[in-house]
Amino acid sequence: MLHLDGETLAYGKTVVLSDVDFHLRPGERVVLLGRSGSGKSTLLNAAYARLVTQMPGNVALVPQENGLVPQLSVFHNTYMGRLDQHSAAYNLLNLIWPLASQRNRVDQVLQDVGLAGMARKPVVSLSGGQKQRTALARAIHRGGHILIGDEPVSAVDERHAAQLIQTLADRFETMLLALHDIALTRQIATRIVGIKNGRLIIDRPAAEVSDDALDALYHR
Known part of the structure; x- marks a missing residue:
């Protein structure tokens, strides 16, 4: 599905990751771990760019900053x-006067992410957690087999984060996520990739990665 072989990945002109050997197979749930600034987002962006080109219409994205339009409603952001x-013409109609079929479809997704009854609220009025749930709703509404998510549940509490991650796993066959929560990673990951000092130093099935190895990612 995705293969990066010995590649150098940069943010602008700054090299972030070197000698990247990375693959993503159908059905995997891969979680990227590492300190802030280690290169998780850079790897996610590279993966998304390749996948959306190779498999257009089959990849959903939850970016780190949510990527919402604040002035528009929860419905409109999800529909987008x-x-x-x-x-x-169809999009314009639904952005001005949504069809019942589209309202019903979006309402179901909003219920799944804990935003029932909030379709008409402008995103600018939402809390950080509600905005993140709206970004999740947009990804679920988009559908497809693959989800790329950059800290997709970082703004919600631990219990709801676990529920939302499971909702995503139930909707998407394959996931590539950057997370900061080890327990959440253990819950969902089939494979863990650890990033440190500009390199991928862990890339193994989740069951084979010790807590000590994960702890070492966050210490110099």
Whole structure:
């Protein structure tokens, strides 16, 4: 599905990761771990760019900053997950006067992420956790088999984060996520990739990665 072989990945002109050998197979749930600034987002962005080119329409994204339009409603931001799947005229109609079928579809997704009854609220009025749930709703509404997520549940509490991650796992066959929570990683990951000092130093099945090895990622 995705292969990076000995590649150098940069942010602008700054090299972030070197000699990257990374693959993503169908059905895997891969979690990237490492200190802030270690290169998790850089690897996610590279993976997303490749996958969306190779498999257009089959990849959903939850970016770190949510990527929402604050002035628009929760409904509109969620609906926008499928803009490229409809004609311009159909999209314009639903952005001005949503069809019942689209309202019902979005309402179901919002219920799944804990935003029932909030479809008409402008995103600018939401809390940080609600904004993140809206970004998750947009990704779920988009659908496809693959989810790329950059800290997709960082703004919600531990219990709800676990529920939302499971909701995502139930909807997407393959996931590539950057997380900061070890317990959450243990819950969901089939494979763990650890990043430190500009390199991928761990890349093994989750069951084979010790807590000591994970702890070492966060200490110099």
